[in-house]
Amino acid sequence: MNAQDKPTLRWGLLSTARINRALIPAIRQSKRSQLLAVASRDRARADSYAREWDIPRAHGSYQALLDDPEVDVLYIPLPNSMHAEWTVRAAQAGKHVLCEKPLALSTAECDRIIAAAEQAGVVVAEAVMYLYHPLLRLVRQQVHNGAVGQVQLVRGSFSFPLEQPANVRWRPDLGGGSLWDVGSYPVSFIRWIAGEPQEVFGWQILSDSGVDESFVGLLRYESGTLGSFNCSFRQSVRTRVEISGTEGRLVCTQPFRIDETSTFHLFRGEQEEEIALPGPDAYVYEVEALAAAVLDGAELPVPLSGSRANVAVIETLYRSAREGLPQKIHPA
Ligand SMILES: NC(=O)c1ccc[n+]([C@@H]2O[C@H](COP(=O)([O-])OP(=O)(O)OC[C@H]3O[C@@H](n4cnc5c(N)ncnc54)[C@H](OP(=O)(O)O)[C@@H]3O)[C@@H](O)[C@H]2O)c1
Known part of the structure; x- marks a missing residue:
């Protein structure tokens, strides 16, 4: 074209x-x-x-x-x-x-x-639509500018009760599992803030159908930063991330599907500041980013190399959970 x-x-x-x-x-x-x-x-x-x-x-x-x-x-x-x-x-x-x-x-x-x-x-x-929302770029910029001091720990959760037994997410042959599904969000968020980890460790609980119905994972960085997340099809609804640093912390509720219920708060000592950015939902930003990439040659917020890196971390987390041992991430 x-x-x-x-x-x-x-x-x-x-x-x-x-x-x-x-x-x-x-x-x-x-x-x-x-x-x-x-x-x-x-x-x-x-x-x-x-x-x-x-x-x-x-x-x-x-x-x-x-x-x-x-x-x-x-x-x-x-x-x-x-x-x-x-x-x-x-x-x-x-x-x-x-x-x-x-x-x-x-x-x-x-x-x-x-x-x-x-x-x-x-x-x-x-x-990975939430990363197309400008609020996520703002959060990353603030953290990289020292808003919470040196980043020590990035945490994320995404869980919901998956009731329907016929849902594709329960099917191992169709790539089901809570980590591939909702866990991919906190993993991408930790990487969005802290970059590529050196090593990961994971534990999973398997469903009767053979997919992970719950997963907890740890990511370790050369810098000393740690990442931790949990995801599940068996727990009540929870979507939240928190970036803890030497001088403060940034807490986001409902970060993965940003809407009017999402909150982004920065805590430093006694001070609390709300980071707000109204605008259309993340799906509109995603569609417009694709149009800009095709029609104007604009850069995408998540290049394919970033999507590949997310898959590499998830693949390695699954290997860790199967083998019961921490695993190094092999660079591309
Ligand atoms: N970004 C987000 O906010 C978000 C949210 C939810 C899901 N997702 C992603 O979107 C994808 C679809 O999720 P969904 O919940 O929308 O799935 P879904 O409703 O189950 O739809 C999947 C579609 O795939 C087609 N299909 C082809 N082969 C199939 C098979 N063997 N079994 C079942 N369906 C088959 C069916 O369409 P036809 O029958 O019409 O061919 C079906 O409607 C997943 O990759 C999920 O991770 C993203």
Whole structure:
């Protein structure tokens, strides 16, 4: 596609996933995006979904969407085990891609995605939407400017009770598990603030279906900074991060899906300051960042190398949990 000739990106949704509900309004709010098509494995489901959401085109297979010459960018919200295959296929078909988190289930898969994107000259980005919100850049900037002194510990939690037994998150063959799902957020947050760890350690509790229903993990940095997180499908709802330093701490509630209930507070001695930044939700920023990357060549807040690094940490945490030993992170 010649970006100069085309000021608007035409989006196609690869499947009728539940999370589309967050992306559809964001694409519609975004100034340089337009929702053109949806595909489903099932023709009738694609048709009724297109009617329900007022989407102009419906395709009865994923390949048909890849073959649609008028679609510029695909949103891929498939089960985790299908991310790599369909992102590579989409890139090879010349489509830009916004792929749901986690980008893939191994660094080897990430490498295939990176190679396919480079070869096709297309933009591929992971939809780790909260990191597209400017508030996250502000938090990182404040921490790096010394707001809490020297960072000693970055902690994060993301849990919720996953009731439906048929949910794809319970399926080992589809890349289920609490760490791949909600745990990927606190892991990315710790890395967002502290960079790449040297070593990790993890413990998991397995479900009857064989995925981790709960996971706790530790990250150790050369600088002496530590990271810790927990995630679960069996605990009540909790999303929170805290950055503790030698001079203060920054506490964020509801950081992973920023909305009016999210709070960001900086504590230093007796002082408490609220960091606030109103604006659209993170999904709109995510869609606009993808449009800016494709149409203007702008840098993405999370490059593919960062998504690969997140997968490397998660992969190593799982190995640690299986073997019961801390594991070194191997640099890319
Ligand atoms: N960024 C966020 O805020 C956020 C939030 C939730 C989820 N996610 C991510 O989005 C992805 C989808 O999550 P979701 O909860 O929306 O999933 P979901 O509702 O279960 O949807 C997955 C879709 O994949 C398609 N599919 C293809 N093969 C399938 C199979 N063997 N089994 C089940 N579905 C299959 C189905 O669409 P068709 O039948 O139409 O083909 C299905 O609707 C995951 O990667 C998850 O990590 C991100």
